[in-house]
Amino acid sequence: MSENKNTVDKSQEDTLEAPSHASEQEVAAGKESLRTDADPSKKTLTHTPSVVMKELADTAAKREPVPEARPATKLQLVSRSTQIKEASLATLFFICAFLAVLGVGLIFAFVAWRAFPLLSEIGLWNFLTGTQWSVADNTFGALPFILGSFVVVGGSLILGVPLAVLTAVFMSEVASPRANAIIRPAIELLAGVPSVVVGFFGVVVVVPIVSALVGGAGFGPLTAWIVLSIMIMPTITTLSEDALNSIPMGIREASYAMGATKWQTIWKVVIPAARIGIIDATILGMGRAIGETMAVLMVVGNAPQLFAGISAPISTMTSQIVLEMGYSSGDHRTALFGLAAILFLISMSLVLTVRLLAREQTKKTKKPKKGGGA
Amino acid sequence: MSASTHQTKYSTPLQTDPLVTSYYVRNLEFWYGDFNALTNISLDVMPSAITAFIGPSGCGKSTFLRCMNRMNDLIPDTKVGGDMLLKGADIYSSGVDPVDLRRRVGMIFQQPNPFPQSIYDNVAYGPRLQGVKKKSDLDDIVEDSLKRANLWKEVKDILDKNGLAISGGQQQRLCIARVLAVQPEVLLMDEPCSAIDPTSVQKIEDLMAEIKDEVTIIIVTHNMQQAARVSDYTSFFLQEVAGEPAVLVESGKTSDIFTAPIDKRTEDYITGRFG
Numbered sequence: 001m002s003e004n005k006n007t008v009d010k011s012q013e014d015t016l017e018a019p020s021h022a023s024e025q026e027v028a029a030g031k032e033s034l035r036t037d038a039d040p041s042k043k044t045l046t047h048t049p050s051v052v053m054k055e056l057a058d059t060a061a062k063r064e065p066v067p068e069a070r071p072a073t074k075l076q077l078v079s080r081s082t083q084i085k086e087a088s089l090a091t092l093f094f095i096c097a098f099l100a101v102l103g104v105g106l107i108f109a110f111v112a113w114r115a116f117p118l119l120s121e122i123g124l125w126n127f128l129t130g131t132q133w134s135v136a137d138n139t140f141g142a143l144p145f146i147l148g149s150f151v152v153v154g155g156s157l158i159l160g161v162p163l164a165v166l167t168a169v170f171m172s173e174v175a176s177p178r179a180n181a182i183i184r185p186a187i188e189l190l191a192g193v194p195s196v197v198v199g200f201f202g203v204v205v206v207v208p209i210v211s212a213l214v215g216g217a218g219f220g221p222l223t224a225w226i227v228l229s230i231m232i233m234p235t236i237t238t239l240s241e242d243a244l245n246s247i248p249m250g251i252r253e254a255s256y257a258m259g260a261t262k263w264q265t266i267w268k269v270v271i272p273a274a275r276i277g278i279i280d281a282t283i284l285g286m287g288r289a290i291g292e293t294m295a296v297l298m299v300v301g302n303a304p305q306l307f308a309g310i311s312a313p314i315s316t317m318t319s320q321i322v323l324e325m326g327y328s329s330g331d332h333r334t335a336l337f338g339l340a341a342i343l344f345l346i347s348m349s350l351v352l353t354v355r356l357l358a359r360e361q362t363k364k365t366k367k368p369k370k371g372g373g374a
Numbered sequence: 375m376s377a378s379t380h381q382t383k384y385s386t387p388l389q390t391d392p393l394v395t396s397y398y399v400r401n402l403e404f405w406y407g408d409f410n411a412l413t414n415i416s417l418d419v420m421p422s423a424i425t426a427f428i429g430p431s432g433c434g435k436s437t438f439l440r441c442m443n444r445m446n447d448l449i450p451d452t453k454v455g456g457d458m459l460l461k462g463a464d465i466y467s468s469g470v471d472p473v474d475l476r477r478r479v480g481m482i483f484q485q486p487n488p489f490p491q492s493i494y495d496n497v498a499y500g501p502r503l504q505g506v507k508k509k510s511d512l513d514d515i516v517e518d519s520l521k522r523a524n525l526w527k528e529v530k531d532i533l534d535k536n537g538l539a540i541s542g543g544q545q546q547r548l549c550i551a552r553v554l555a556v557q558p559e560v561l562l563m564d565e566p567c568s569a570i571d572p573t574s575v576q577k578i579e580d581l582m583a584e585i586k587d588e589v590t591i592i593i594v595t596h597n598m599q600q601a602a603r604v605s606d607y608t609s610f611f612l613q614e615v616a617g618e619p620a621v622l623v624e625s626g627k628t629s630d631i632f633t634a635p636i637d638k639r640t641e642d643y644i645t646g647r648f649g
Contacts, residue, residue, distance in 0.1 A: 250485055251487050253448070255489070255499075257481035258477070259476040272490075
């Protein structure tokens with residue numbers, strides 16, 4: 001690449017030094033000699049194209065001019081109605097896209113506006129670190145809910161991610177098409193089950209089992225983990241499977257041809273190659289989990305207290321908002337909007353993380369602009 | 375001419391002792407499901423030499439090559455018949471571990487396929503599978519393999535860079551280094567030069583000549599000049615009728631095949647009359 005650049009530079013100098021009326025052929029000849037100087041072994045190669053080009057130019061010169069007397073073809077003009085249609089469609093699409101942006105902006109602005117008095121009335125620090133949440137005492141410390149949300153999400157990821165990723169690996173690398181024909185629709189159906197139904201399943205089936213296993217009423221983090229891991233599993237499985245399927249067959253073959261077994265190929269080549277996609281899937285699953293409300297509300301116990309064991313009832317930001325928004329007013333309502341703002345920020349940072357990861361990945365595998373010397 | 379009555383022509387007679395050959399193939403048949411893709415293939419691959427498989431597209435060269443390290447095992451519903459002996463041992467006899475076989479018989483594919491990991495990790499992949507853990511040992515293997523693959527000078531300062539971030543020709547040499555790192559006895563190359571730049575082709579041909587004393591090389595190529603340039607032996611495959619199995623038309627020393635082909639079809643093919 002650098003060699004080419006030199007040639008161009010030199011030929012430009014050459015043009016400057018040469019008399020101003022230098023013909024193109026002379027310049028071409030100059031270029032040619034420069035190239036020959038640069039790499040004597042390629043003499044014949046660099047010579048040939050210029051000869052061919054000269055021949056082509058000669059042929060072009062000999063070609064007869066196009067007769068002018070022929071009547072010009074009538075070209076149809078763009079009709080007015082087509083122009084209007086195109087323009088209005090473009091506007092329509094723009095409005096649709098703009099509404100999405102506007103929606104996000106408005107929701108954020110509204111939540112921030114309603115949560116804003118929190119700074120003066122309760123104090124941000126008191127709000128974030130307070131452990132007491134009492135409507136009667138007008139004390140609003142959000143820490144139990146923030147921690148509660150993270151406890152619930154974290155546990156569900158610990159249970160759900162291995163389950164989902166292993167399912168994805170099974171579907172992509174191991175299962176026969178016939179097995180996939182059963183598993184895939186099942187997972188899609190699972191994704192479509194309304195969260196209130198999953199919550200109901202939690203209350204009726206999981207709660208008694210958890211109660212029998214660890215004691216207590218059965219409402220608490222462990223139950224929420226199980227229920228949530230079922231709910232995030234389809235998202236993570238589907239996206240991880242896409243990531244695994246996008247790994248070219250060639251690198252699997254390469255691994256087998258190196259004498260790797262199927263498991264070595266999966267663990268050492270395929271999963272690392274799909275790593276970013278799997279992390280993406282996990283983060284999106286996390287987004288789903290942190291925003292999940294109904295099923296969590298039904299099984300988590302809804303006690304505004306700090307995490308005190310896998311069977312002690314806790315509460316989360318989402319469930320607290322739903323439970324209390326209906327009758328809240330004043331500082332209470334402001335505090336609930338504060339919870340909503342925190343949720344919003346967490347979701348936004350999750351989405352941003354996914355985008356950053358995607359950018360990182362393209363940067364990593366992108367070819368350098370200058371050839372590596374080959 | 376019907377495939378079943380086909381007789382391969384040999385300018386050098388077939389060996390009678392499998393132990394003097396690298397591969398000793400007799401009456402090999404191959405099926406994809408019901409389709410008989412290869413029939414009655416008998417040939418010797420001599421050790422410490424380069425053998426080229428030539429023939430038009432779809433004539434079974436690559437299929438045959440993939441029989442040699444049992445890569446076809448990965449395709450469901452395929453079947454092999456006849457004998458394929460590596461250093462006198464039948465690679466298709468029951469109980470043979472294809473994974474171990476593939477450690478001894480390396481393969482390079484048409485499309486460069488480095489793992490999306492660092493250049494270092496790519497080359498260290500095979501040795502690590504075999505249990506090499508010491509950093510200094512791995513360093514030595516990586517450097518030595520990259521040198522043998524004519525790539526060391528270009529990548530010695532960027533070993534931690536992703537294997538996909540270098541040019542296609544460099545990627546192909548990286549794949550060769552990756553295979554050489556496990557010291558294979560045989561190197562199967564499936565059109566290794568058809569997707570890369572001429573400079574890298576030159577470097578690959580050079581390295582083939584450099585390593586052929588230690589590694590038996592079998593190369594499938596569409597490029598007649600390449601076959602004539604690099605190989606010591608040549609085998610010409612042909613599928614005359616679509617749907618019929620492909621056969622081995624002629625096999626022998628490259629100098630004989632290219633200067634005095636016995637079969638008319640070989641002559642037609644190498645002079646560019648078809649294919």
